[in-house]
Amino acid sequence: MEKNGNISGRVWRLGNHVNTDLLHPPSWFSLDEEKMKNGLRVGMERLERKDVPGDSRDELVIIVAGENFGCGSSRETSVRALFAIGVKAIVAQSFARIFYRSLVNRGIAPLVCRELHDRITDGELIRIIMDNQCIVLNNREQIPFDPFDPHIKKILACGGLIPYLKNECESET
Amino acid sequence: MGKGLSGAIIEQHADGKKEGEFLRVSVDFVLLHDPLLALLLPELKELGRSILDKTKLLVTVDHFAPPSTIERANIVKQVLTFVEEEQIPNCLVYQGICHQLLAEGDWVHPGMLVLGTDSHTTTAGALGCLATGMGSTDILYTLVTGKTWLLLPKAVHVDLSGTLPPYIMGKDIILELLEGAGESGFLYQAVEFYDRDSAVPMDDRFSICNMAVEGGAKNGLFFPDEVTRTYIRERGGQREPWFQFPEKEPAYDNKIKMDLSRLNPKVALPHSPANVCDVEDAKGEEIDQVFIGSCTGGRLRDLKVAAGILRNRKVAKGIRLLIVPASQDIYRNAIEKGYIQDILNAGGTILNPSCGLCGGIDKGILAAGETCISTSNRNFQGRMGDPASRVYLASPLTAAATALRGTITDPREVL
Numbered sequence: 108m109e110k111n112g113n114i115s116g117r118v119w120r121l122g123n124h125v126n127t128d129l130l131h132p133p134s135w136f137s138l139d140e141e142k143m144k145n146g147l148r149v150g151m152e153r154l155e156r157k158d159v160p161g162d163s164r165d166e167l168v169i170i171v172a173g174e175n176f177g178c179g180s181s182r183e184t185s186v187r188a189l190f191a192i193g194v195k196a197i198v199a200q201s202f203a204r205i206f207y208r209s210l211v212n213r214g215i216a217p218l219v220c221r222e223l224h225d226r227i228t229d230g231e232l233i234r235i236i237m238d239n240q241c242i243v244l245n246n247r248e249q250i251p252f253d254p255f256d257p258h259i260k261k262i263l264a265c266g267g268l269i270p271y272l273k274n275e276c277e278s279e280t
Numbered sequence: 281m282g283k284g285l286s287g288a289i290i291e292q293h294a295d296g297k298k299e300g301e302f303l304r305v306s307v308d309f310v311l312l313h314d315p316l317l318a319l320l321l322p323e324l325k326e327l328g329r330s331i332l333d334k335t336k337l338l339v340t341v342d343h344f345a346p347p348s349t350i351e352r353a354n355i356v357k358q359v360l361t362f363v364e365e366e367q368i369p370n371c372l373v374y375q376g377i378c379h380q381l382l383a384e385g386d387w388v389h390p391g392m393l394v395l396g397t398d399s400h401t402t403t404a405g406a407l408g409c410l411a412t413g414m415g416s417t418d419i420l421y422t423l424v425t426g427k428t429w430l431l432l433p434k435a436v437h438v439d440l441s442g443t444l445p446p447y448i449m450g451k452d453i454i455l456e457l458l459e460g461a462g463e464s465g466f467l468y469q470a471v472e473f474y475d476r477d478s479a480v481p482m483d484d485r486f487s488i489c490n491m492a493v494e495g496g497a498k499n500g501l502f503f504p505d506e507v508t509r510t511y512i513r514e515r516g517g518q519r520e521p522w523f524q525f526p527e528k529e530p531a532y533d534n535k536i537k538m539d540l541s542r543l544n545p546k547v548a549l550p551h552s553p554a555n556v557c558d559v560e561d562a563k564g565e566e567i568d569q570v571f572i573g574s575c576t577g578g579r580l581r582d583l584k585v586a587a588g589i590l591r592n593r594k595v596a597k598g599i600r601l602l603i604v605p606a607s608q609d610i611y612r613n614a615i616e617k618g619y620i621q622d623i624l625n626a627g628g629t630i631l632n633p634s635c636g637l638c639g640g641i642d643k644g645i646l647a648a649g650e651t652c653i654s655t656s657n658r659n660f661q662g663r664m665g666d667p668a669s670r671v672y673l674a675s676p677l678t679a680a681a682t683a684l685r686g687t688i689t690d691p692r693e694v695l
Contacts, residue, residue: 126658128662134641136315178464268417272327276329
């Protein structure tokens, strides 16, 4: 992540309706971060991703998914595991409701973009320019993403819902 | 935009603060269960803030109930210690599945705004309230502030008419809807059921609202009627004045009509609750395990109809029939009414009320290559066991009929 909030990373391309049971199988529910991360590795294997990185990798991962990403269970361990391996942004054609909220709450930017999914291949490098609301492809082409609602933008700027809550408390007392 | 009755409930709970399209609203009640409460405890402690109103929440231990590993025992211990230290008045341990327990108490009434740590919190919408699930961090925010931030949803009106045939249950109704909508057809929407002939029993309404989330919905809701009123009155909760509908007729983005008398028994094929066809079209599929239970198939009516089919008959050779009543109260009732005896005599195995099988938590885990027909709400790949297992979702009637034959069977053939 760069200082201005822009994010560069390598694309993990996933399909439509990837549910949280697949992404992070229920038996890997744990309060232990290492076990949470292992759950994600198992999920990725099931999604037929062979190159599941550890958190030691230098470059960031940007997930690019199709429709209804993160449907199913509210178990936030899936989102926390993504955060733990260093995911800072996810681009999808649409997000499931609870998953979208949880991403924002844990400080991961969910970007809605209809176009990118069909135009990107797995492993490509992309760059997200927050201020310009666009995603820059390797060939310098720019693809816009939908603007964030001001409330969502504010939580993300705080770094998640808990820091947002702390700010809110301070400003209201 | 037609935001329906759900939108009106949100507006009634708004405290005047708005950011973008989000309204800050007061929350009337919060439902919590062991793993997803445990997940928020470290940050709650670190925050150093107390819970705003401890009377407005129900804590249940239903997932790790009782715990089957050391790690889970430690999670449950954390939850119980928290409940004791904070003196949370409403805590139910091993008494059943949170969504059923919430509905068995006198906590929820029409018009309320209810949140839960579980995605199937939508179940409570059967009582005419707005009930929706959120992640643990969202719930942490609500515990300390009494509030949350919500968007006004687009609403879908589902007009149910006609009588419910004896071979059709709530599960068939919601599967029929999901067949039409797909896995994201109701994304962010409020799905509101108007049961014009009061034909759908409360137990079935719970299953329907529970699974509205399988189409992506924010919530499912039944318009409060005599069925609702009777149910709440029987639980000693008759609140007066009774729910006041908003003066302005709710508006809708989409309207769906469904004639209950024309429905066929439905089944969801692996690996999606929206991958639906008529039972007739999946007939003959060989099954290893039948699961009748969960927060969409373990209620008293579910056990009653299953027992009705299994009475004086035997489960097919090689079939494992597992029954999990949704609560201790249901279990006790099912014993008194003889349903449990009928199921035992037929060869069924009864497990204690908990989430268990449905989430692949413990007991009845499926092996590679095995096929299960389940009355639960999700059949995602690997949820109930090995990723190479397969799960069909169906009503307790269809599941019981299937247990008799060993292959997927239309309940009309055995009723």
